[in-house]
Amino acid sequence: MNTNNEFARKIAQAMSALPQLIAEEAKEYSRTRFSEKSFDGRSWPALSPKYKPKKGTMLVRSGKLQGSVRVSRVTPKKVVIAAGNSKVPYAQVHNEGFTGSVVVKAHTRKLKRQGKKKKRTVEVKSHTRKMNIPQRQFMGNCPELERKLKTVSEQLFKSILK
Template sequence: MDFKQISQQILKDANTELSQEFDRNFERKAFFDEAWKSDKYPNSKGSTLVRSGKGRRSIQNPTTTDTDITWSSNLPYMKIQNEGGEIEVTKKMKSFFWAMYYKVYGGIQFNVRKKAMANTQRNKRLSAEAQKWKAMAMQPVGTKMKIEQRQFIGEHPEVHRILKQVVDVNMKEVEQNLKNSLKR
């Protein structure tokens, strides 16, 4: 086994191990041990990155070169979710926010006799969510919206531990192969 084969095996094993761990970050709702910031709106439906599962499924099989492993997503918003940052509100975004507001607000049940919203937990949750969408829709075009970092792929001490473990296992295998070939 030559050096190139050893390094390719290490990259293949690292690819497998890290892909599994990065996928588990969605189950943990954290970047290893660093929990994702929760939605700042009350009564929202779960973590932003796991509601539909689209983001998790968008992580494509990593590409491997002689020295690197690169993960990517086919969804443009996953990069800003992973890194955090600011985005500019567009007219199209405002239309989406209004559509979501009307969709959520339409689900609120009203008491016809009292001409008021029925006092239920579901209505309270929907009302809070409707207010979130309305607040976002009311922002002028060009306003900067801060997107909190919810990292799921990247540098972390756990990544280094996994890489060290993969290298150690492969080097022990190389050592064993050398011992066996020297015995012959």
């Protein structure tokens, strides 16, 4: 067999495998941000003591946000990683941060039990609330991810060209 044809076939094989490999690596990088609590080597801002979770850790109580990070689209020229869904509408707010006012819809609140009294419920009227949620980025382009993708890509080509 012609070595030029064999070489071209191996390069084509690597090129077709590369987008999916990059997608999986980028997804995994984004998911590990939750355990490392950092992005591109910079730690996330600490939680205020008022908001320390009783269970779980920063941004991980149920694991829904971390679990929502997924490969959304893979083409030969583009890879898209997404997060959030109808059960996790707050993904973008945590990834980008948010400062502003939000409307809190009217709802019923259960009050804690006091002594032997039964739990009470109260009606809360619709109102606005000022919010300041610092950015705790877990996905996006960054030099650290680019280095990882470069390393993985080089390993792929080295393994195919052996």
